[in-house]
Amino acid sequence: MATPHLPSQWQTLQTHARQVRQHAWAPYSRFSVGAALLTTTGEIITGCNVENASYGLTICAERAAVCRAIAMGLRDFSAICITLPGIPVPCGSCRQFLTEFNPEMLVLLDSLDQPAGTPPECVLLSELLPRAFSLNHNDTRPPVDPAREQAHD
Numbered sequence: 745m746a747t748p749h750l751p752s753q754w755q756t757l758q759t760h761a762r763q764v765r766q767h768a769w770a771p772y773s774r775f776s777v778g779a780a781l782l783t784t785t786g787e788i789i790t791g792c793n794v795e796n797a798s799y800g801l802t803i804c805a806e807r808a809a810v811c812r813a814i815a816m817g818l819r820d821f822s823a824i825c826i827t828l829p830g831i832p833v834p835c836g837s838c839r840q841f842l843t844e845f846n847p848e849m850l851v852l853l854d855s856l857d858q859p860a861g862t863p864p865e866c867v868l869l870s871e872l873l874p875r876a877f878s879l880n881h882n883d884t885r886p887p888v889d890p891a892r893e894q895a896h897d
């Protein structure tokens with residue numbers, strides 16, 4: 745499979761992901777992560793990981809960004825940049841969570857081991873999560889949004 749091209753806004757996404765990472769609440773793991781989502785209309789929505797004393801309630805930066813975007817009425821995501829120390833890959837839960845909105849989303853893997861301005865690795869979400877869970881195994885399109893369907897009536 746050919747390597748997808750970085751979106752033209754990759755440096756802006758990297759900057760946002762690195763900045764929001766500084767707000768992470770990670771007192772237990774001390775592993776701060778930042779994420780910056782890009783919508784098809786150019787909006788950038790950020791998120792950071794939020795840990796909890798009951799560990800299991802911890803939410804990753806990627807899912808925090810998606811929840812924030814959804815609450816803002818934004819759902820059409822074309823890319824996400826994830827910044828963390830070491831090897832930057834999203835966890836399995838986040839891969840499934842992101843797939844809900846666009847299985848062909850570009851995922852920019854930004855390692856803090858590289859200085860800012862270094863192009864991150866760029867992969868397709870479908871490459872990170874092949875054969876994602878779906879309620880309809882014959883349909884890989886995102887589910888119909890009832891709110892948008894009504895808007896066209």
Ligand SMILES: [Zn+2]
Nearest residue numbers: 804834835838
């Ligand atoms: Zn995750």
